[in-house]
Amino acid sequence: MKLTLKNVSKEFFSLRGRVRALRTLDLEIEDGEFYVLLGPSGSGKSTLLNLIAGLEKPTTGQIYFGDQPVADAQRRLFASTGQRNVAFVFQSYALYPHMDVRRNIAFPLKIARWKKPDIERAVQQAAETLSITELLSARPRELSGGQRQRVAIARAIVRRPSLFLLDEPLSNLDAQLRGTMRAELKRLQRQLGITAIYVTHDQVEAMSLGDRVAVLRGGELQQSAPPHELYEKPASPFVAGFIGSPPANVLTATLGQEQGRRVLKVSGGSFALSGEVDRRAQAAADADGRLLVAVRPEHVLLTPSAEDSQVETEVLSVEPLGRETVVRLQAGRDIITTVLAEADFRQGQQLPISFSLGNAHFYAPSPEALGSSQGG
């Protein structure tokens, strides 16, 4: 089922006054798509999920399931959660503690007044799909976290929802299990062909699961794109600084003249500009020549090409991770992260570096965009 959001926004009223949880956004999620909502806490991703689930009403805009409106703020009409046929999977699993696994999975069917044999068959099939048949008569409290999550997923898929909503479903699992469950979720979603919306704050999870990923921040949609596009063409400095492990270095810079040549000055050094890169930098800069530059760790070069295009740095830390080594460098006020196949550096060592500016991204300066990635 295709999902369309038109002009949707959400405001809350609290004692402190109006809180804009979600700024106006338009979104189209295709039938059968695995769509991920990614953002730090307070970014509005859960609010968006609740709007789609029908747990909240939008302040403006319309939401359509297929061609069918389910919420319309102008006409003041609304379809309740129960009517929307969505399934929800929670971080806390939300299994009914007083029911065994079988009754947990059967519950939505029982409420929908299915016939007993039909319920039994459906429960059996869902349990087989998630390989939990031997747990059917266990109580939730007897299960491990991973098992609980499987039961929760079985309960979600058992009645063939038209939409699958997952709110950080893997956050309570340990790292190893998270990887396995991730692969399984993806396989399951493909197999059932149900549109899925998945909320997470973990960009690795988002990138590995999503057909498309929407990055949210402070209630604002920053970019909605396939994972590779998020990585290669981040639409905002926030996206650049959020996606990737480690993420891109986002530095404040100014355009200027040095010895008659156009240069890009960053803290600790400057680069000569020319051609295509110069045009892109100029387009991004404001009237005072200030701009933001995002450089991926792999585009930090340890062998400066020219004397006039380098940054003086000092090695802050070296973190060998096995296959690669993360090196943090102090460049003036900024810290620059780079990833190397092998690195033989001492802490405190002076190291001139350079950027592969052809691969860098330039953005208009916005102080609040640089403030912190936790904000909003």
Add this chain to the structure above:
Amino acid sequence: MARPDESHSAPPRLRRWRDWTEIRTATLFVLPVVAVIAAFVLVPVIGTLVNSFYRDVTILPRRFIGFDHYRDLWASQSFRQSLWFTTMFIVASVPLELALGMIFALLLDVRTVVRGLMRACVLVPWAVPAAVSARVWQLIYAYNHGAANWLLSNLGISGQVNWLGSDVGAFAAVVLADVWKTTPFVAIILLANLQAVPRELYYQARVDRANFIQTFFHVTLPLVKPGIIAALLFRTIDALRIFDLVYVLTGGGPGGSTNSVSLYAYSYYLNGSFGYGSAASVVLFLMALVLSILYVKLGRFRAEGA
């Protein structure tokens, strides 16, 4: 899975925006509570208040008399005596209950083999009807053959105490019986607060070489303060309306020296003087109201989940 359910494939019907059904359901759900309390607490309280301005005696016609009853109350020696007793009873019993309750709570908090049994035993005095235990105390206080005097003389502390026959004896008897009955309640409340104290603080205190008395006064007591305030005010308000114990144990005697305000008002109800009894009740009610407002203010209630 199975078959797609027909009812679910139907498009959702849109409803009206504002969901009045929720507010209606919620109102319906609280209605029984509000109705029962209104009918059997609120209306009677207002009725009592109104009645206190009337001469309302069984055989005579009802007549509005304004504040006459209150003036009579003020002039009444025995009403002032009952106010005095009730106040002194609070002053004597509540601090004793708190101190003893604190000691009990500390003991109940220690991990010993008999802890569960001890907690259950402590509950018993609280759970037994006051009127029943008052009967036992009545026998305990008997002059010639009661357990209290038997214990005193066998321990060689003193001779026979005239418990229920003297002013001082009767007062002490009432306070002691009340302390016995309500200390468990205080202990349970304080115990809950004690258990909420993080164990690390005790370890830290030990690291800091505090002895257990220092630990109690510098760590335990400040952290249990909210519980102490709660217990203090619950107990004060409860002691204010003392009735069962004095009714059974002393009947208000000797010579009205243990006559509580509740008992005073009751004796007028019993004679059919409803107006005057109501006026005495209203005085007690106002005292309780002042105390409970104080409680809510001091307690700084967190209404969780609301």
Add this chain to the structure above:
Amino acid sequence: MNERRLQIILLVAGTVLVFAFSLAPFFYMALVSFSADHEFLAHGVEFEPTADHYEAVLTGSSLHFLDYLRNSLIVSALSAAGAVMFSALAAFAITRLALPGKLGILFFVLIVSMFPQIGIVGYLFKLMSSLGWINTYMALVLPYIAWTLPLSLWVLVGYFSQIPRELDIAATVDGCNRWQILWRIIIPVAAPGMFSVFLLAFIFAFNEFMFALMLTTDASARTVPVGIALFQGLHGQTPWGDIMAASVITTLPVIVLALIFQRRIISGLTQGAVKG
């Protein structure tokens, strides 16, 4: 080391004291109930064991003890059931639904719980008289429900608010309406808490004295506390042995309840009292 030893001595002494303090009166009560003469502690009187008092109390119809006991059990059970039912509905609305003024209801109920009973009982007497309900169960059950509701409501609100919101949302997504959420999810999950509330309300009603004293005049609805308080002998002498036997029979179930459900009672009491 010295301090440790002192601590242990204090602990043992304290524990013995707590047991003695709590149970000694009951021990005395039991002794008197089995003694032919209640003055066995006085000089020159011997303790002579007998079960006569129990026989008198359990068979002598003039004392009406069994009537009182039955009345007490019925009235307390009905009151507790009513209090649990009503407060469960209200606690659900207060913790789960959009109800304007829900805090107001909680505070209102809290204030009500602090009213002195004497300010109510006179009016109740007139009300019940005019309804012709004196000496009926109804005259006690309804005021008892009202009287125990504040505690029941506060305790249940505490229990209900501990149930995670996700369960409600999961149930909503699974197609439950509000009634179904209450009956199929909240009440089963909160069952232990509801049982605590039932126990507390039962004990409250079982112990109540003033209403029962004022609103009953004979054995048809009079409860045990009033019955025992007003026990009179046939010949003007107080039948202490019979009274103590009746007290033992009344106290025994309470002790058993306290022993079995110690945890539940304490949990309920604490929920209600420690929120402040």
